[in-house]
Amino acid sequence: MSKELRLMKGNEAIAEAAIRCGVDGYFGYPITPQSEILEHLMAEKPYEKTGMVVLQAESEVASINMVYGGAATGKRVMTTSSSPGISLMQEGLSYIAGAELPALIVNVVRGGPGLGTIQPSQADYFQTTKGGGHGDYRLITLAPSSVQEMYDFVELGFELAFKYRNPVMILSDGVIGQVMEKVEVDDYKPRWTDEYIKQNFPWAAFGKLPTRNHNIITSLELDSSKQEQVNIRIQSKYKECEAKEVRYEEIMTQDAEYLFVAYGSSARICQKAIELARSEGIKVGLLRPITLWPFPSKALKALGQKMKGILSIEMSAGQMVEDVKLAVECRVPVEHYGRFGGIIPTPTEICEALKKVIAK
Amino acid sequence: MTREEIIKPENLVYRRTPVLTDATMHYCPGCGHGTVHRMIAEVIEEMGIQENTIGIAPVGCSVLAYNYFDVDFIEAAHGRAPAIATAIKRLKPDHFVFSYQGDGDLAAIGTGETIHTCNRGENITMIFVNNGIYGMTGGQMAPTTLEGMKTATSPYGRDREIMGNTLKITELLAQLPGTCYVTRQAVYSPATARKCKKAIRQAFEYQKLGKGVSFVEVVSNCNSGWKLQPVQANEWLVENMLPMFPLGDMKVPDKE
Amino acid sequence: MAFKGTIVIDMEKCKGCDVCVTGCPNSCIALSKKVNKKGYNYLEMLNEDSCIGCANCAVICPDGVLEVYRVKV
Structure with a gap:
């Protein structure tokens, strides 16, 4: 159906x-x-x-x-x-x-x-x-x-x-x-x-059950040694998340020599910029992070090694670009192009920015 | 009649309610928080609602209240207990929900949440312990600090020209259409404590009716902050706090 | 009707605040000169014979350390 x-x-x-x-x-x-x-x-x-x-x-x-x-x-x-x-x-x-x-x-x-x-x-x-x-x-x-x-x-x-x-x-x-x-x-x-909540989320404070102690929801732990353990537990959860939950999409990266990295609406604009660039013979692709945290660092590192240059496109003064640089460990030239204050970059602008990366 | 002859289960007239945990409370000797905790726990026991009551603890001296009640409890960010209570009651309307807050939490940083929760008429019980000072952080001035009262941040006494006026927030809340029961009580003596417990029971009973916020202010002491012995502090409370914060019901629901 | 009462004190939980002492109508209780493990002068029954089991002390106790028993006499 x-x-x-x-x-x-x-x-x-x-x-x-x-x-x-x-x-x-x-x-x-x-x-x-x-x-x-x-x-x-x-x-x-x-x-x-x-x-x-x-x-x-x-x-x-x-x-x-x-x-x-x-x-x-x-x-x-x-x-x-x-x-x-x-x-x-x-x-x-x-x-x-x-x-x-x-x-x-x-x-x-x-x-x-x-x-x-x-x-x-x-x-x-x-x-x-x-x-x-x-x-x-x-x-x-x-x-x-x-x-x-x-x-x-x-x-x-x-x-x-x-x-x-x-x-x-x-x-x-x-x-x-x-x-x-x-x-x-x-x-x-x-x-x-x-009933489903009771069965599946025994930690929740939905009312004390006769079969268990009272549940307490708090972020307070005055004993620093215990609070450190709380932090360690949370961090190990994040490690698992980094290992299992990274999501991203690759577009036209098979033969690409250059790579856009962009998310959200910037990634949509980059798809048009790819069309424009490729019509001029520039082989460019896109890596679109779907999870910004955990960031697709491994995928980007692997893909980045094949690239002559990477352009991070954001509607900001350059924030994600820092994670892009960290991911490729500065082995590939990484530049940022962005508009901000509510201005959306055009595909043409992005192509021009890419050409500057190529010219470098 | 010997002591041994009297101490028999059938002669028991008062014991620590099992709705309190065995934990020793961290409060200073003589602090009213312990008495108010016990009364809430006794009311929960008497009404038989331990399993469908959810409490919300504040930030301040009673931040660890959740350790003392043997009911499910949630620790709020400073001042936000009424927002948390609102959501829980809306999502679980068949549960009793109560917030427990001090004067800094309820009447300073959380004023917005307090007023709007009361104005919306959420069907919750709010317990407000007013001792006119920030106990936990070391005795600083609260919105309810009396004029002329010395605190760590009003070391020469509260000067209204510089520090503003004492806030009688309970009177303000009684004006709002969303509150159904608003009362001010105290726990400095056996008689006032007994009355206070009755008021807390009333507040929980009114929560059943679903007519809005039932609100109990308890004028209490802060021996450490006031720098007095517990008994002297209670005397000081009667002489100084009660003229500003007179005890009694401010709003009672119409009888049907 | 007269009553005869007595109390059981959890002396290790008592913080010696003295509030119950002022609440007792018959001056039955007082703080000990001895201290408990936490260093507080804990509550003691001083005058058992006068206790009527009114529970005033327990009602006012911030730490819930008192049990009260009472019989009709």
Whole structure:
């Protein structure tokens, strides 16, 4: 049976996926360019369809802490925001990671710093992949480059979040959030029952069972020797994640002499730039990281060795480029090209930037 | 009648509730937190709701409250307990949810969450222990610090010209349509403690009715922060705290 | 109706705060001159005969260290 096709915005796809894959709760606060997520959820009345809770909180700070609370009980809960709002959530994200709770957060990135602009950007790469909040933790980061991936990554995000008991971030941007594309949507899946949660997530604080001690969800451990053990456990989880969860896509790399590295909407633009460059006889391909953390370093190292040069394309002043350089261990020339402050680079601009790399 | 003749199970009139764990509380001698903890635990025992109660601990002296209640517990970021309670109650409406916060947590850093949770009328119970000072961090000024009161950050006494006014947040919350029961109690004497426990029981009973936030402020002591012996601190509380924070119900639901 | 009571003190958990002593209507209890393992002057029954098992001491005890027994006499 073929799946139902819908034409929808990236933001709407996030909301629709949340309802259809059986998310228990959404807590959010409006901010451009992602307000359609909350609007779509409210319009769809998921509390009538699946029993999903949707609440407009008083702030992003409250939203992320509502997510913390919901996640602590073993429910599938999420929030979404855009850059300034995500900055406000950093404390909560650190607590969620510290308490080892599963949760999904979507950042539809806009240009910064500060209030910046409402136009698309990828300048939150550092914040997302290197930390953001305090302490040693990581966010598993998924970077969708189509509306379909916005939809698909909601369920994938929860799968990873529960597998590793760690927050997962979908790092999107204003382009993918606002663009309309066709999406294959799933049938409605039921939410997890309380019994299922009891069986599968014995760590959760859903009410004490007579058969066990009380469950405590906390990120506090005043005994440093124990807190170090907590950190060691978390880091070993991250090592496993790095070994098992790297996702990326290669496009036209078979015969490539040069390589673009780009994610999200930049990767879409690079595909057009590849067409333009190849029409001029330049053999260029693309490596698109789908997980920004864990970053596809090994794949990039292997591929990079075959290249004469690598161009990292980002809508930022150059953030991912640092990970690209680390991956290839500086054995291949790596350059960055980016526009920022809400400007989206054109395929022609990217081709010109590539020609400069070739000329070097 | 000998002591041995009296100490028999059938003569037991008071014992430590099993809803408290065996852990020795970390609080300073005479601190009201322990008394309030015990009363909440006794109410949970009496109502038979240990298995479907979820508590939320704050940041501050009672940050480790989760170690003392034998119920599932979640430790919140500073001030955010009401947001956490909101989500849990919405996702698990058949559970009793209570937050436990001090004055810095509830009335300073968490004011936004406090007011909006109360205004939305979440069906939760909020316990607010007000001792007019930041105990955990070493006795700094709180929003509820009295005018003229000396703390580590108001060493010459709270001067309203410089440091602003004492915040009576409970009076403010009683104004909000989302609160159904708002009361101020104390635990400095057996009589006030007994009344306080009744109020906590009421608050949990009102949570069942689903009419909004049931809110219990407990005016308490901070012997270390106030630099007084426990008994003196309770006397100081009566003389100084109670005129500013008078005890009694501010809001009670209409009888049906 | 008169009552006769007594208390059992978990002396190792007692922090010697003295709050219960002021709550006792019949001055039955006092802090010991001896200390427990934590160094606190713990609570002692001083005047067993006057205890009526009112549980005031237990109700006010921040550390829940008291058990109270009572019989009608």
